[in-house]
Amino acid sequence: MTKTLLLLPGDGIGPEVTAVARRVAGRLINQGLDLAVEEAPFGGASIDAHGVPLTEDTLARALASDAVLMGAVGGPQWARQSYDTRPEAGLLGLRAGMNVYANLRPARCFAALAEASTLKRVFVEGLDILFVRELTGGVYFGSPRGVETLPDGQRRGVNTHVYTTSEIQRVARIAFDLARTRKGEVVSAEKGNVMEAGLMWREEVQALRDAEYPDIKLSHMLADNMAMQLVKYPKQFDVILTDNLFGDILSDEAAMLTGSLGMLPSAAIGDAGKPGLYEPIHGSAPDIAGRGVANPCASVLSLAMALRYSLGAPALADKVEAAVEAALNSGARTPDLGGTLTTAAMGDAILAGL
Ligand code: IPM
Ligand code: MG
Numbered sequence: 001m002t003k004t005l006l007l008l009p010g011d012g013i014g015p016e017v018t019a020v021a022r023r024v025a026g027r028l029i030n031q032g033l034d035l036a037v038e039e040a041p042f043g044g045a046s047i048d049a050h051g052v053p054l055t056e057d058t059l060a061r062a063l064a065s066d067a068v069l070m071g072a073v074g075g076p077q078w079a080r081q082s083y084d085t086r087p088e089a090g091l092l093g094l095r096a097g098m099n100v101y102a103n104l105r106p107a108r109c110f111a112a113l114a115e116a117s118t119l120k121r122v123f124v125e126g127l128d129i130l131f132v133r134e135l136t137g138g139v140y141f142g143s144p145r146g147v148e149t150l151p152d153g154q155r156r157g158v159n160t161h162v163y164t165t166s167e168i169q170r171v172a173r174i175a176f177d178l179a180r181t182r183k184g185e186v187v188s189a190e191k192g193n194v195m196e197a198g199l200m201w202r203e204e205v206q207a208l209r210d211a212e213y214p215d216i217k218l219s220h221m222l223a224d225n226m227a228m229q230l231v232k233y234p235k236q237f238d239v240i241l242t243d244n245l246f247g248d249i250l251s252d253e254a255a256m257l258t259g260s261l262g263m264l265p266s267a268a269i270g271d272a273g274k275p276g277l278y279e280p281i282h283g284s285a286p287d288i289a290g291r292g293v294a295n296p297c298a299s300v301l302s303l304a305m306a307l308r309y310s311l312g313a314p315a316l317a318d319k320v321e322a323a324v325e326a327a328l329n330s331g332a333r334t335p336d337l338g339g340t341l342t343t344a345a346m347g348d349a350i351l352a353g354l
Contacts, residue, residue: 002034003311005303006065008042008058008094011087012284013294013343014071020296020347021069021303024323027354028307028316035311038065042094043073043087043284053090059097067310068098068277069303072284096136100268100277101167102174103247104305105131107234107254107264112328116259116337119231124257129237130182131254132175133247135268137167140244161197163243168204174269175241176213184216188241189223189250201243223250230254255281262295262336265302267309276310278302292342295334297324300350323353 007022009015022037029035040058041049053073062068073087083089109117109127117124142160150156172188179186186209192199202220209218221229223246229236230250234257242250255264261282268277280298288294301324308317332349333339341349 002036003067004036004038004065005306005311006061006068007037007039007071008062008068009039009045009071010043010073010284011045011075012072012286012289013282014043014073014284016289016292016294016343017280017296017299018069018071020343020350021299023347023351024300024303024320024354027351028313028320031354033313033316042070043090044075044078046090047078047081047085047087052085053087054093054097059094062094062098062277063275065275067275067306068094069299069306070094070277070279071299072280072282074284075286075289092140095268095277096141098268098275098277099136099270100274101134101136102171102269103131103133103135104174104178104267104269104309105133105247105251105255105264105281106266107131107251107258109258110263110325110328112325113259113263113337117257119234119257123234124259127234127258129234129254130178130239131247131251132171132178132239132241133251134163134167134171134243135247136244137163138244140248161195161243161245163197163201165204168201169208170271172205172208172241173212175239176209176216179216179239180213183238185238186216186218186241187226187237187239188218188220189226189246190220190243191223191246192220193222205241226250227253230257251281260295260336261298262334263297263301265298265305267302267305269309276306278306278310292344293335294343295336296343296346296350297328297334300324300347319354323350326353 009018107129114125139161142162190198190201264281304317304320307313327349
């Protein structure tokens with residue numbers, strides 16, 4: 001049966017990099033992949049056209065597809081709006097609406113780019129960490145939330161970090177299952193030394209490991225220590241399990257170890273058989289948007305993750321990843337990697353490997 005990939009190009013460099021992923025998908029379709037590619041408005045582009053960052057129609061189409069590939073959302077022109085009408089709210093709404101509670105963020109260092117890292121080559125060469133970040137709970141979604149004005153005129157801002165047993169278990173299960181396909185090691189991060197909910201996270205993850213995953217080597221690390229260990233000796237990590245907030249922060253840190261934020265894809269998945277949401281880790285980069293110089297690799301690698309986890313085509317995922325690696329090995333570089341290629345020319349270099 002024909003699978004459907006819904007593209008949500010979004011804002012800033014989103015449409016530019018997604019166009020390259022679309023060309024890659026088109027090439028695979030020409031070679032026999034049974035895939036229909038569609039597109040829908042999202043983020044700031046949707047605010048301009050429809051008044052909201054995520055329309056009911058776009059969410060319905062996302063839920064009806066097999067995989068969604070997002071470009072990027074946000075930009076200075078929408079930054080003054082209230083939180084619930086910003087492009088970012090559309091992304092949180094999409095993640096929640098699709099119930100994609102596990103965010104897979106690989107931080108892999110391509111051999112050709114080891115010099116691009118701010119860390120010495122010996123610390124990053126061969127680096128291959130997989131973050132599993134909880135994505136639909138925690139402090140980004142908890143209530144109460146908001147800002148109120150107190151009788152004495154002060155303002156009081158509140159956001160709530162909250163997790164239930166089942167929310168922790170379902171994302172931990174995905175981390176353990178993926179660890180079984182790798183080195184069988186998981187490090188879980190929290191702040192159980194100061195947060196009750198952090199200690200509970202640790203206890204629930206440990207209990208699940210003891211009950212169902214005795215073969216997995218699980219350890220726990222305070223999130224602040226992990227921030228330090230990631231720059232001290234990043235190769236000690238294989239799979240890292242985090243809540244939503246710590247995962248947001250620590251995965252950006254790990255991404256930068258690999259040399260460029262422009263290289264890294266991500267996958268947000270939920271229960272088996274449900275569509276996944278794929279997105280580059282980088283943002284909309286308004287400073288370079290419209291100039292055709294953005295690095296399309298993260299978008300293409302996100303497409304590869306969609307092929308692997310949602311479109312039932314793991315061999316094609318390998319092929320796309322190999323094509324990106326071959327392009328890098330041949331010296332193809334966009335400006336963020338120290339080169340001069342345009343987005344489209346980098347796309348040509350990747351397509352040459354397909
Ligand atoms: C990310 C981003 C998002 C997040 C924003 C854009 C809502 O930082 O995907 O890491 O905080 O999750
Ligand atoms: Mg982030």
